[in-house]
Amino acid sequence: MTNHVEEAPLSTTAERQAVLGLPGQTPSEDWVIVTRDLKREYDMGGEIVRALRGVNIAVRRNEYVAIMGPSGSGKSTLMNLIGCLDTPNAGEYWLNGQLVSQMKDDDLARVRNKEIGFVFQTFNLLPRATALHNVELPLVYAGVSASERKERAFQALASVKLGDRVHHRPNELSGGQRQRVAIARALVNRPSILLADEPTGNLDSATSEEIMGVFESLASSGQTVIMVTHEPVIAAHARRVVVLRDGVIASDENKGKFASRMGF
Helix, strand or coil: CCCCCCCCCCCCHHHHHHHCCCCCCCCCCCEEEEEEEEEEEEEECCEEEEEEEEEEEEEECCCEEEEECCCCCCHHHHHHHHCCCCCCCEEEEEECCEEHHHCCHHHHHHHHHHHEEEECCCCCCCCCCCHHHHHHHHHHHCCCCHHHHHHHHHHHHHHCCCCCCCCCCHHHCCHHHHHHHHHHHHHCCCCCEEEEECCCCCCCHHHHHHHHHHHHHHHHCCCEEEEECCCHHHHCCCCEEEEEECCEEEEEEEHHHHHHHHCC
8 A cells, every 4th residue: 555645735826826716616717727636536346546636736828847756656647637538536627717527528528629639659640641641630530621721730740840741651750750740730739738648758868859849849839738757857858847646746846946856
């Protein structure tokens, strides 16, 4: 049995006010993500596993946040809740002013497709499709016209510096370029948040730095980025690092304080 860890205090007065609002009170539009006493339990063959024990966090629009934690800390569960892939047993989750923690599956799917762009460790690209067509796919499912799809896909690829690779297929691209295509695909629907799960897990060190540069550029241009990673050196690229342990937030620090504590 793991020892219980007290949740770290909220980092700012503004964040405290956003999180500790009255139940059901809509957070101000400054906050794209707010969780209030978020809990998630699983029944594993009669044994109750408390993956999240009451997580309170608020993320401002345009923030660049890394979520870290050892295996079993709850970071994957939190990512699934933030990504609207799962729902909590208790507590509230507000995404872009919407109380998604109380939504039904169909509404969750709508919010997920509109508000969240996903980037995964595996690129999940269609091998026979060009970079442009891979990026267009979410717009096909959204019913966007062919001309607008092409224009927006071009723009998304240009934003990750692949404007000269739009007609290349995945096997004609490096690992870093393939991940940039995946990032462009995640951006093409203009999501409220870009949610990246171990985005450098399949990349070497030099290519990982390249992809971190892409995320930094996107964050600087105003994109909200939430990155889940187990690597401190990758987390240190974010402007804020939240560490989970035993289902609660153990620390919540800015980039400089985290890097100093880790000895970077």
